[in-house]
Amino acid sequence: MTLxxxxxxxxxxxxxxxxxxxxxxxxxxxxxxxxxxxxxxxGVDASKTDSNFRAIRLExxxxxxxxxxxSLGEVMALTRNESCVHxxxxxxxxxxxxxxxxxxxxxxxxxxxxxxxxxGFAVIENHYLDCRRSLQFFDCHGNALHKIIMTESSxxxxxxxxxxxxxxxxQSPKIEIQAPKINQRPLxxxxxxxxSFQKEWLGMTDTHQFYDLIKxxxxxxxxxxxxAPEGYAQRVPLQFTRELLRKVAIKQIPIxxxxxxxxxxxxxxxxxxxxxxxxxWLNILDKNFNLHLREDNIYDTWxxxxxxxxxxxxxxxxxxxxxQAIAMFFGERKPGTPELESWRNMVNExxxxxxxxxx
Numbered sequence: 001m002t003l004x005x006x007x008x009x010x011x012x013x014x015x016x017x018x019x020x021x022x023x024x025x026x027x028x029x030x031x032x033x034x035x036x037x038x039x040x041x042x043g044v045d046a047s048k049t050d051s052n053f054r055a056i057r058l059e060x061x062x063x064x065x066x067x068x069x070x071s072l073g074e075v076m077a078l079t080r081n082e083s084c085v086h087x088x089x090x091x092x093x094x095x096x097x098x099x100x101x102x103x104x105x106x107x108x109x110x111x112x113x114x115x116x117x118x119x120g121f122a123v124i125e126n127h128y129l130d131c132r133r134s135l136q137f138f139d140c141h142g143n144a145l146h147k148i149i150m151t152e153s154s155x156x157x158x159x160x161x162x163x164x165x166x167x168x169x170x171q172s173p174k175i176e177i178q179a180p181k182i183n184q185r186p187l188x189x190x191x192x193x194x195x196s197f198q199k200e201w202l203g204m205t206d207t208h209q210f211y212d213l214i215k216x217x218x219x220x221x222x223x224x225x226x227x228a229p230e231g232y233a234q235r236v237p238l239q240f241t242r243e244l245l246r247k248v249a250i251k252q253i254p255i256x257x258x259x260x261x262x263x264x265x266x267x268x269x270x271x272x273x274x275x276x277x278x279x280x281w282l283n284i285l286d287k288n289f290n291l292h293l294r295e296d297n298i299y300d301t302w303x304x305x306x307x308x309x310x311x312x313x314x315x316x317x318x319x320x321x322x323x324q325a326i327a328m329f330f331g332e333r334k335p336g337t338p339e340l341e342s343w344r345n346m347v348n349e350x351x352x353x354x355x356x357x358x359x
Contacts, residue, residue: 002031002032003030003031003032005040005173007030008030008032008036008037008040009040009041011026011029011030012026012037012040012041012053015029023037023038024144032142033138033141033142033143033177034138034142034143034144035119035121035138035142035143035144035175035177036142036175036177038055038121038123038136039055039057039173039174039175040173041053041054041055041173042054042055042056042057042121042171042172042173043171043172043173052125052126052127053123053124053125053126054123054124054125055121055122055123055124056121056122056123056124056163056167056168056171057119057120057121057167057168057170057171058120058121058122058135058163058166058167058168059120059166059167059168060117060118060119060120061166062112062114062117062120062137063095063099063100063101063114064166065120065135065162065166066092066095066100066103066112067094067095067100068158068161068162068165069092069135069148069162070091070092070093070094071155071158071161071162072091072092072148072150072154072155072158072159072162073091073153073154073155073158074089074090074091074151074153074154075089075090075091075092075148075149075150075151075154076088076089076148076149076151077089077090077092077108077110077146077147077148077149077266078146078147078148078149079110079145079146079147079259079260079261079264079265079266080144080259080261081259081260081261081324081325081326082297082320082324082326083293083294083297083298083320083326083327084259084291084292084293084294084318084326084327085259085290085291085292085293086257086259086266086268086290086291086327087289087290087291087292088107088108088109088266088268088288088289089107089151089287089288089289090105090106090107090108090288091105091107091108092105092108092148093105093106093108095112099114101113101114106269107288108266109266109267109268109269110146110264110265110266110267111264111265111267112146112263112264113262113263113264114263116139116140116145116262116263117137117138117139117145117263118138118139118140119137119138119139119140119142119175120135120136120137120138121135121136121138122134122135122136122159122162122163122167123135123136132149132150133149133150133154133156133159134147134148134149134150135147135148135159135162136148137263139261139262139263140176140177140178141177141178141179141180142175142177143261145261145262145263145264146263146264146266186218186219186220186223189223189227192217192219192223192227193217194227196217197213197217197219197224197227198227198228198229200213200216201213201228201229201232201306201307202229202232202307203307204306204307204308205307205308205309206308206309206335207306207308207313207315210224210306220323221319221323221325222300222319222323225302225304225317228304231305232304232305232306233302233303233304233305234302234303234351235300235301235302236301236302236303236350236351237301238295238298238301240301240303240316240350241282241293241295241298241301241316241318241329242275242277242282242295243350244316244329244346244347244350245272245275245282245284245329246275247346247350248271248272248343248346249271249272249273249274249275249284251342251346252271252273253271253331253340253342253343253346254269254270254271254331254332254340255269255270255271255272255329255330255331255332255343256268256269256329256330256331256332256333257269257272257284257289257291257327257328257329258327258328258329258330259291259326259327260325268289268291269332270289270332272284272286272289273286274286277295279295280294280295280296280297281293281294281295282294282295291327293318293326293327297320297321297326298318298319298320298326299319299320299321300318300319300323301316301317301318301319302316302317302319303315303316303317303347303351304316304317310333310335310336310337310338310339311338311339312339312344313330313333313339314330314331314339314343314344314347315328315329315330316328316329316330316347317329330343331343331344
């Protein structure tokens with residue numbers, strides 16, 4: 001950290017009472033990561049400072065901590081990337097999977113990649129008459145991967161028990177932050193074995209095989225979409241997402257909304273109701289599900305079709321200027337069942353209105 005601990009603490013005090021200013025924005029305004037902002041408040045006795053903010057470092061036993069989140073009762077699960085925030089209210093299920101990396105709850109549905117998790121904290125913040133409690137997890141670059149935010153219905157005693165059980169002995173205000181790695185360059189277009197790639201695309205039996213396919217051919221995701229078999233990927237205008245979500249909400253078509261970063265995929269399944277545009281944010285503002293999507297960060301929007309044993313699966317996929325996935329939308333479905341005809345027909349109806357975009 002180039003700033004002193006005192007400078008970071010004062011920087012938070014100066015900005016924390018501004019309307020809707022998040023820790024992430026406060027940290028970035030000081031040129032530090034969000035994890036560094038929390039570390040500057042380790043060991044702070046909040047009652048004796050002006051910040052009323054303290055953090056507690058947790059042991060890196062991430063799978064056990066997440067397994068214990070079930071005891072918290074109703075909470076808000078938050079996963080974000082640079083352009084999209086996915087917030088889901090509910091109760092964590094008990095994890096499954098070989099590495100306890102699957103949470104398949106009806107309310108909170110997660111796929112977790114613990115190898116990307118590097119730092120975790122309990123955060124307690126007094127804000128006016130409110131006390132905000134959360135568990136927050138970060139990657140090696142100090143970027144937030146996942147947050148568990150307590151609600152009025154949460155079990156405070158269970159929260160304190162998690163802190164007591166997993167509190168690290170090291171509460172010193174130090175943290176090692178790694179510089180981002182340069183991503184490996186994909187193949188140049190002329191080196192792609194196009195016929196073999198398209199043949200294997202058409203031979204997919206599950207949507208999850210798509211990641212292995214692009215990895216095998218050393219393609220970026222955007223390259224894969226550009227060279228998809230004819231009729232299997234179509235680039236669409238920016239406003240396509242906004243208009244489709246509004247129509248889906250009116251028709252009450254149940255959908256799946258995926259938002260991911262390097263450490264977590266968070267999924268909402270079900271109908272949506274309230275789609276609100278507050279420039280530059282496209283929002284879904286429902287009782288137990290909120291999505292906040294920065295439209296000005298969307299560089300590419302694609303309708304993608306992938307073959308499976310259950311038939312074609314249709315998705316709407318959004319990407320930023322670096323080709324990173326922002327969010328993905330599907331019709332609600334479970335393995336073993338075809339996708340909803342209402343979703344597929346709605347997407348096709350919108351596609352019929354659009355002029356093809358240059359790819």
